[in-house]
Amino acid sequence: MTTKRLSIQRYLPEQSKTPFWQEFEVPFDDSTSILEALNHIKEDMDGSLSYRWSCRMAICGSCGVMVNGEPKLGCKSFLREYPGTISIEPLAHFPVQKDLIIDMEIFLEHLAAVQPYLINDSQDSNQTHKQTPAQLAKYLTFSDCINCGLCYSACPQFGLNPEFLGPAALTLAHRYNLDSRDQGKAQRMVQLNREEGVWTCTFVGYCSEVCPKSVDPAAAVNQGKVESAKDLLINLFKR
Amino acid sequence: MAKHVGYFPELKRNWWLKNRYFTLYMVREATVLPLVFFIACLLAGLYSLLQGQQSFQGWLQFMQNPITIVINLLALVASLFHAATFFTLFPRVMPLRVGGKAIPAKWIILGQWFGVLLVMVLFAWVFGRGV
Amino acid sequence: MQHQDADIVIVGGGGAGLRAAIAAAEHARKEGIEQRILMLSKVYPMRSHTVAAEGGAAAVTSEEDTLEAHFEDTVAGSDWLAEQGVVDYFIRHAHRELVQLERWGCPWSRKPDGSIQVRRFGGMKTARTWFAADKTGFHILHTLFQTSLKYPEIERLDEYFVLDVATVGGEVAGVIALQVATGELIALRAKSVIIATGGAGRLFQFNTNAGIVTGDGMAMAFRHGVALRDMEFVQYHPTGLPGTGILITEACRGEGGLLLNKDGYRYLQDYGLGPETPLGEPKNKYMELGPRDKLSQAFWQEQKAGRTGKFADSDVVYLDLRHLGKAYLHERLPFICELAQAYINVDPVTEPIPIRPAVHYTMGGIETDAQCETSLKGLYAAGECASVGLHGANRLGSNSLSELLVFGRLAGEQASQRATATAYADIESLQQQVQDQEKQVARLREANGSETWVGLKREMVQAMEDGCGIYRDEQGMQRALDTIRELKSRYQDIKLSDRSRIYNTELLQCIELGFGLDIAEATCLAALGRRESRGAHQRLDEGLQERDDINFLQHSLVFFNVDAPAQLRWQDVDTRFSAPAVRAYGDAGKGA
Numbered sequence: 001m002t003t004k005r006l007s008i009q010r011y012l013p014e015q016s017k018t019p020f021w022q023e024f025e026v027p028f029d030d031s032t033s034i035l036e037a038l039n040h041i042k043e044d045m046d047g048s049l050s051y052r053w054s055c056r057m058a059i060c061g062s063c064g065v066m067v068n069g070e071p072k073l074g075c076k077s078f079l080r081e082y083p084g085t086i087s088i089e090p091l092a093h094f095p096v097q098k099d100l101i102i103d104m105e106i107f108l109e110h111l112a113a114v115q116p117y118l119i120n121d122s123q124d125s126n127q128t129h130k131q132t133p134a135q136l137a138k139y140l141t142f143s144d145c146i147n148c149g150l151c152y153s154a155c156p157q158f159g160l161n162p163e164f165l166g167p168a169a170l171t172l173a174h175r176y177n178l179d180s181r182d183q184g185k186a187q188r189m190v191q192l193n194r195e196e197g198v199w200t201c202t203f204v205g206y207c208s209e210v211c212p213k214s215v216d217p218a219a220a221v222n223q224g225k226v227e228s229a230k231d232l233l234i235n236l237f238k239r
Numbered sequence: 240m241a242k243h244v245g246y247f248p249e250l251k252r253n254w255w256l257k258n259r260y261f262t263l264y265m266v267r268e269a270t271v272l273p274l275v276f277f278i279a280c281l282l283a284g285l286y287s288l289l290q291g292q293q294s295f296q297g298w299l300q301f302m303q304n305p306i307t308i309v310i311n312l313l314a315l316v317a318s319l320f321h322a323a324t325f326f327t328l329f330p331r332v333m334p335l336r337v338g339g340k341a342i343p344a345k346w347i348i349l350g351q352w353f354g355v356l357l358v359m360v361l362f363a364w365v366f367g368r369g370v
Numbered sequence: 371m372q373h374q375d376a377d378i379v380i381v382g383g384g385g386a387g388l389r390a391a392i393a394a395a396e397h398a399r400k401e402g403i404e405q406r407i408l409m410l411s412k413v414y415p416m417r418s419h420t421v422a423a424e425g426g427a428a429a430v431t432s433e434e435d436t437l438e439a440h441f442e443d444t445v446a447g448s449d450w451l452a453e454q455g456v457v458d459y460f461i462r463h464a465h466r467e468l469v470q471l472e473r474w475g476c477p478w479s480r481k482p483d484g485s486i487q488v489r490r491f492g493g494m495k496t497a498r499t500w501f502a503a504d505k506t507g508f509h510i511l512h513t514l515f516q517t518s519l520k521y522p523e524i525e526r527l528d529e530y531f532v533l534d535v536a537t538v539g540g541e542v543a544g545v546i547a548l549q550v551a552t553g554e555l556i557a558l559r560a561k562s563v564i565i566a567t568g569g570a571g572r573l574f575q576f577n578t579n580a581g582i583v584t585g586d587g588m589a590m591a592f593r594h595g596v597a598l599r600d601m602e603f604v605q606y607h608p609t610g611l612p613g614t615g616i617l618i619t620e621a622c623r624g625e626g627g628l629l630l631n632k633d634g635y636r637y638l639q640d641y642g643l644g645p646e647t648p649l650g651e652p653k654n655k656y657m658e659l660g661p662r663d664k665l666s667q668a669f670w671q672e673q674k675a676g677r678t679g680k681f682a683d684s685d686v687v688y689l690d691l692r693h694l695g696k697a698y699l700h701e702r703l704p705f706i707c708e709l710a711q712a713y714i715n716v717d718p719v720t721e722p723i724p725i726r727p728a729v730h731y732t733m734g735g736i737e738t739d740a741q742c743e744t745s746l747k748g749l750y751a752a753g754e755c756a757s758v759g760l761h762g763a764n765r766l767g768s769n770s771l772s773e774l775l776v777f778g779r780l781a782g783e784q785a786s787q788r789a790t791a792t793a794y795a796d797i798e799s800l801q802q803q804v805q806d807q808e809k810q811v812a813r814l815r816e817a818n819g820s821e822t823w824v825g826l827k828r829e830m831v832q833a834m835e836d837g838c839g840i841y842r843d844e845q846g847m848q849r850a851l852d853t854i855r856e857l858k859s860r861y862q863d864i865k866l867s868d869r870s871r872i873y874n875t876e877l878l879q880c881i882e883l884g885f886g887l888d889i890a891e892a893t894c895l896a897a898l899g900r901r902e903s904r905g906a907h908q909r910l911d912e913g914l915q916e917r918d919d920i921n922f923l924q925h926s927l928v929f930f931n932v933d934a935p936a937q938l939r940w941q942d943v944d945t946r947f948s949a950p951a952v953r954a955y956g957d958a959g960k961g962a
Contacts, residue, residue, distance in 0.1 A: 156255070159250040203328060204261065208331075209260060222331070225332075
């Protein structure tokens, strides 16, 4: 069986305050994913290697890592795609807790900040709303986010300022703003209008490039800018 | 129970050199520099026109300097490059719909280039006639 | 030792846990009382395995459909081992729950007029499955998670691994958990505890389940004397991808997909599911829309007869979707197209997908009454970890997403109700249990024996696959049971290579294995004891190949013993509405 070399950034806070690199030679075939390689290392080579994973089918969003410097889902990237030694690091722009495990708390805070739920005053809960396929299509892509965090690792603005709400949270806000059943846009715009809202984004666009679910967060954030501009203008005249 | 602080890698100054995508982004942002030069040239021309013929002759000479020409050509390329990036992004920021159906991004991009062509033809017609 | 108090503690942040949390919060608000609801999950809630459910959620919706029809389908699907009172409650409340999700923003697929679209599913008389493309579980989970953020009274402890349920005086008193990020233990005192930890598919080698589906909650309840019911019924989903076992949804067949053997023949017509239905005209309860147990069994027979194809090392049959066309496939089954392309490099638009059965769902689980309460006062269970009695010997596809909503809500309301009338247990009496856990974890972390969790796990999943597969026989099951018992004793001699506290994932996997071994033993024991063939439990032994209602129209119950083998007992089935009849599909089941 052919093998490939993986160079993994390790960080064991109980032993040392600085990370170090460790190399492993793992067997692989055409179907071996980065996640399977990590599992192989943990089960057969070094039981102390720590990382998150669960569904191994690109829907739970647990296994994001940097592969050769690019944010990737471990379960949806394959060893066959990379010639030479493959470097694996924890997702960029987040504090690292141990090995490939990052601290996700700030991500969850940003997510919660945009009120990502349907806001609707009507009390008639025995009936579904009507929503045509065209109305659904307006926001459906933006509802496909699996909260893996890859887009935050692809966003230099988040890297420079972690207070920036970031691609996934802003996309989620936009998803609800676009939903024909929702009435909460005015409340969410308060967050979007902030400097750490949509306006920190400079449309680098890499977030959409790395999104494993083709959600296109860059489009959502920049559509958010159009909405925010309108909102600010309207408020100006209201005064 | 608080988690330990962990290790937080700082973003280095040269972060934009580490990734082809970021470098391209910085190039896009940098297109503003030759464009500023071009606009400064225009403003200077306008100013020297007001100052009289001698001044304007000086400006014309400056504009004929090969370095000035190169920088202005660069400004043209930069503006076209910036337009290209902007045009591809536009349909994502302003998705257009006709009768409930989304207009394909390709068409919107082509439409924008067609606009550029139109401006150029108009320009050539207006100034071509005058000579 | 730290401790916190919460009126209600929920273990597990998947669909059932989140639904329970919201229901408890709503219940408390309605009663005008303040309750603290604490949800613990070993992963962030959006990572829970509900996320991977694809096909849809069932509820009587269209004008032509009736509650009776959904009841009959579910009971017949269960091979008459479902609790009929529970099924009756379920079919009456499923629709309300799906509407509720719509009101919370779930992006259900729609008809052109904006009303809810439904699709066909296996074993159902008519189309009644609500769906959100082929990512229904994903959308349900995220809708519930995001909605839960509206309720400040719901507090979460993400990445807390619950080690044990605490009891005082025969009643639940809380839980003891390990904070994964620090390795520290915390005691959480509660008036009600809801277990919503999902199934145990990872007991088997080849499965559709996420790595976290290790049956933790089942084992915790089991160790406290609560029975595990109907554990012998393990669902093999007929369509998993070869190699990984990644799920290819039943909705593929609901939308008209065909199952072919290596000769391109629709073999299901040879297994009592025919006659063949015309291309593009899928018919409920015929052919590809038969129930999962029958379809997986048909695969096994084809494999035996040498009529399966090969994909890498796997025997496979083929799921053909080509006739549906690119546009339709990308609208209705986009995730399936993505998965087939990414994991086996097959484009379903142009090629049939090679597939094979894989363990998918644990029909059995923690025995609860119809109100989701277990025999341990104050302990509730809901979702796949529970056996409320809905699925019997075989679950129908799209009944489980509705189940976790209907019974997640019920469990949440019941737990909240109990918490209004109960006081916290004395903290002193909790201390001993906490110290015991602390010692156990410390011992495990420092364990220096000769066995590794990896070695034991590999033997366990192999033994279960060999002994408790699609078809079973006495010898095979006995061998599996013997192996599991041997592994249990070898587990005492384990060695860990990671002794750290922060994110010690090896320690967690080791504890999960300990849970798994207990459940595996219960599964083997129940399987051996059921000397008949029913639903997903099919025996090859002479004289035991048919259903035996005289002796086995009964639930199996397995009870834990600390220092002795687990014990098997039997329990009557509630058949108050529908007497057992012949379970038939295709033309043979006409009118049923």
